[in-house]
Amino acid sequence: MSVVWFSVLEYDTNLPYVEQKTLTLELGWGFRSFCRKRRAGRQRNKKGQGFSVRIIRSLIQEYFASLDGPEFKVYDAEDPIVTVTQCFDDLRIPPDHPGRSPSDTYYVTDETLLRTHTSAHQSEHLRSGEADAFLCAGDVYRRDEIDSSHYPAFHQLEGVRLFPTDEVKGAEGLTGDDWTSSPECKLVADDLKSTLEGLMDHLFGETEKRWSEDYFPFTTPSYELEIKYEGRWLEVLGCGVIHEEVLAMSDRGDRRGWAFGLGLERLAMILFEIPDIRLFWTDDPRFVGQFKEGKIRKFVPYSKYPPVYKDIAFWIPEDYVENDFYELARGIAGDIVERMELIDEFTNAKKGKTSKCYRITYRSMDRSLTNDEVDALQDELRVKVEDLGVEVR
Numbered sequence: 001m002s003v004v005w006f007s008v009l010e011y012d013t014n015l016p017y018v019e020q021k022t023l024t025l026e027l028g029w030g031f032r033s034f035c036r037k038r039r040a041g042r043q044r045n046k047k048g049q050g051f052s053v054r055i056i057r058s059l060i061q062e063y064f065a066s067l068d069g070p071e072f073k074v075y076d077a078e079d080p081i082v083t084v085t086q087c088f089d090d091l092r093i094p095p096d097h098p099g100r101s102p103s104d105t106y107y108v109t110d111e112t113l114l115r116t117h118t119s120a121h122q123s124e125h126l127r128s129g130e131a132d133a134f135l136c137a138g139d140v141y142r143r144d145e146i147d148s149s150h151y152p153a154f155h156q157l158e159g160v161r162l163f164p165t166d167e168v169k170g171a172e173g174l175t176g177d178d179w180t181s182s183p184e185c186k187l188v189a190d191d192l193k194s195t196l197e198g199l200m201d202h203l204f205g206e207t208e209k210r211w212s213e214d215y216f217p218f219t220t221p222s223y224e225l226e227i228k229y230e231g232r233w234l235e236v237l238g239c240g241v242i243h244e245e246v247l248a249m250s251d252r253g254d255r256r257g258w259a260f261g262l263g264l265e266r267l268a269m270i271l272f273e274i275p276d277i278r279l280f281w282t283d284d285p286r287f288v289g290q291f292k293e294g295k296i297r298k299f300v301p302y303s304k305y306p307p308v309y310k311d312i313a314f315w316i317p318e319d320y321v322e323n324d325f326y327e328l329a330r331g332i333a334g335d336i337v338e339r340m341e342l343i344d345e346f347t348n349a350k351k352g353k354t355s356k357c358y359r360i361t362y363r364s365m366d367r368s369l370t371n372d373e374v375d376a377l378q379d380e381l382r383v384k385v386e387d388l389g390v391e392v393r
C-alpha cells in the first residue's frame with residue numbers, strides 16, 4: 001500500500017509537470033513531497049503495489065452504492081489547485097479565519113492555493129445540478145501539527161446528499177434557529193449520523209465510536225466522529241447539515257441536505273492497523289509488499305528503527321506562529337521528523353518574554369539514523385529557526 005498519491009486514487013492534476021516543478025519551489029515541503037511521491041506511486045502501481053487508500057475508497061463507494069435513495073455520483077478529477085473563492089468564500093469561511101492564513105495553507109498565488117479540503121468542490125457540484133447526491137475524493141494539503149496521524153498532504157472523501165423537497169417540506173423558507181430547531185433539520189442530521197455509522201460498520205464491523213459537536217461555517221449543526229484506535233480516540237471525519245446560505249449561494253436554496261468530509265489515510269490506518277501516517281509514503285519493501293490489490297489484511301509490523309530525541313528552546317517574538325516552526329523542521333528533515341511536541345513553556349515577567357521548548361523525535365521509517373546525521377539536521381534547524389525571529393537559548 002503506502003502511496004497512495006494520485007496514481008493510487010487514479011486521478012491526475014491537469015498541470016504539466018514543468019509547471020508543477022516551478023510551483024514546487026514556492027510551495028515548500030508538502031508540495032515537493034507530493035510531486036516526488038506521485039511519481040513513485042505511479043511506479044508502484046505498475047508493479048501492483050500500493051493499495052490501502054484505494055481499497056478504503058472502493059469500500060466507501062461500495063457502501064454508498066448499496067444505500068436506498070439517490071445514486072451517489074462520484075467525482076475525483078478536480079484540480080487540487082483551487083481559488084480562494086472555492087475553498088473559503090463559497091463555504092462562508094470568514095476573511096479572518098485562521099484556516100485561510102499562509103501558516104495553515106499552501107498558497108500558489110494570492111488568489112489560488114492547494115485545496116485544504118475536498119469541501120472546496122462542494123459548491124461547484126451543487127451548482128451544476130448534476131446530482132442530488134455525490135462523493136468527491138482528492139488529495140488535500142495543509143500545514144499542520146506533526147505526529148503519527150497528521151501529514152501535510154493527505155486524502156479526503158467528501159459526501160453530499162440533498163433530500164427530496166417533500167421530505168423536508170415543513171421547513172420551507174426557514175433560516176437560522178428556526179431551521180436548526182425544526183424537526184426537518186433533525187431528520188437530516190439523524191440521517192447523516194446513521195448513514196455514517198453504517199459506513200463505519202461496513203468498514204470495520206463492530207467498533208467503538210463517539211460523536212462530538214464540531215463547528216464548520218458551512219454546516220450547522222456540525223459534528224465530528226472519532227474511532228477508538230490503539231487505545232485512543234482518532235478523529236476520522238467532520239460533517240453536518242449544510243448551511244442554508246451555502247445552498248443558496250450554489251443556487252440550490254430550495255433544498256436541504258447534509259455533507260461530510262473524511263480522512264482516507266486515517267480510515268486506512270484503522271482498517272489495516274497502520275501505526276504511523278508516514279508509512280503511506282515509505283518505499284520500504286517490508287511495508288509496500290504487504291498490500292496487494294483486493295486483499296484486506298492487517299499490517300504485520302516489522303521492528304521500528306530507534307528514535308533520536310532532540311530538544312530545542314527559544315524565546316519567541318510576538319508574532320510567532322507554531323505551524324511555521326513545524327514547516328521549517330519538515331523542510332529540513334522531511335519525513336524523518338516523527339513528532340514535535342511542546343514540552344515546556346514559560347514567561348519571564350521581567351523581560352516580558354516567553355520561551356518555548358520543543359522535543360523533536362527523529363526516526364526514519366526505512367533505515368537507522370546516525371547521530372551525526374541527526375546532529376546536522378538539528379544544527380541546521382537551530383540556525384534557520386532564527387528566520388522566524390526567535391532567539392535560540
Ligand code: FA5
Binds near residue numbers: 149
Ligand atoms: C474538514 O476538512 C471539513 N471540510 C469536513 C466537512 C465536510 C465538514 C463537509 C462538514 C461538511 P477537518 O479539518 O476536521 O474537516 O478534516 C476532516 C478529516 O480529515 C479529519 O477528520 C481527519 O480524518 C482528516 N485530517 C485532517 N487533517 C489531517 C492531517 N494533517 N493528516 C491526515 N488526515 C487529516
Ligand code: MG
Binds near residue numbers: 224235237238
Ligand atoms: Mg476536524
